[in-house]
Amino acid sequence: MIDPCHIGYVSPPFTTEVERGRLRFFAKAIGETDPVYLEEDAAHAAGYPGLPVPPTFLFCLEMDRPAPYGWFDDLGIELPKVLHGEQSFVYHAMAYAGDCLTFAARVRDIYSKKGGLLEFVVQDNQISNQRGELIAEFTRTLVIRHG
Amino acid sequence: MVKTLTPFDYTTAQPGDAWPALAMPPVxxxxLALYCGxxxxxxxxxxxSDFARAAGLGDVIAHGMLSMGYMGRTLTQQVPLGALREFSTRFLAMTRIGDQITCTAQVIARFNDAQGMPCLRVAVxxxxxxxxxxxxxxxxIALPSG
Known part of the structure; x- marks a missing residue:
């Protein structure tokens, strides 16, 4: 059982740069063909200062922290049992290649269903840029399967 | 009856209108290797595969976020990125090797948000x-105002 005392668990703040090459690699991985996400000229023509960060990539950047599953160990979550249950994003401003984004993660909720066969961990993330502007918030719900 | 507008214009789309689908090649x-990296x-x-078998899943499964990435593309191929306000999903079934994912969406509602800005609610x-x-x-999705 994951102890609900971990509600409120805060991960160390993590700051990382949005790299242009990485954005292109991500675009390739999701089959993106829109030049706005691939070519700087197209991004500029669309009025962007650089390649924009696509909607789900913020989740990926957060996993670049030194030990992305380190908090699993602290909470007693076994990686092979984990599935991604839900994901939500709220966007406040855009982010671009070259931005430095800081992720502040906090566990919002821990609960179980089906007599403990399924456990749920809900974690919130707030993302701000190098100017301290709130870019986005996202929430992930992990499902831990027992049996 | 769902009607498809051709060409699609999200700024004039009405509840019930189908969004252009996005069909992906088989996983x-x-x-998965590219998405992992x-x-x-x-x-x-x-x-x-060894890890996935030991975890009781038989074989590797796709990242849920790969599907959400495809869903995001379905939206942004019609809408400027800056207009996207919120995007959420529940992951309901595992995607396996060979699965051919198609993303569809449909306009649910046009409404004004708390600040009175016109918005579109879309199921994807x-x-x-x-x-x-x-x-x-x-x-x-925020609609152009005025």
Whole structure:
């Protein structure tokens, strides 16, 4: 059982740069063909200062922290049992290649269903840029399967 | 009856209107390897068959976020990125090697948000070629005002 005392668990703040090459690699991985996400000229023509960060990539950047599953160990979550249950994003401003984004993660909720066969961990993330502007918030719900 | 507008214009789309679909090629092991590297999600469940078998899943499963990435593309191929306000999904079924994902969406409502800005609420989902829904969610998109 994951102890609900971990509600409120805060991960160390993590700051990382949005790299242009990485954005292109991500675009390739999701089959993106829109030049706005691939070519700087197209991004500029669309009025962007650089390649924009696509909607789900913020989740990926957060996993670049030194030990992305380190908090699993602290909470007693076994990686092979984990599935991604839900994901939500709220966007406040855009982010671009070259931005430095800081992720502040906090566990919002821990609960179980089906007599403990399924456990749920809900974690919130707030993302701000190098100017301290709130870019986005996202929430992930992990499902831990027992049996 | 769902009607498809041709060409699609999200600024004039009405509740019930179908959004242009996005059909992806079958998920291959290479798809998952590329997504693993590009996304930074190195969970072995998605690329290491031995690990996935030991975890009781039989074989590797795709990242849920791969489907959400496809769903995001479905939205942004019609809407400027800056207009996307909210985007959420539930992951409902595992995606496996060979699954051919198609994303569809439909306008649910036009409404004004708390600040009086016109918005569109859109249901968006990803399904396999056998019709099994892998992920289903919603997006809120800001409409041009005035």
């Amino acid at each position: 291959a092991r290479l798809t 590009a996304s930074g999600d190195h969970n072995p469940l998605h690329v290491d 989902s990803a399904a396999g070629h056998n019709g099994e829904v892998k992920a289903a969610g919603e997006a809120i």
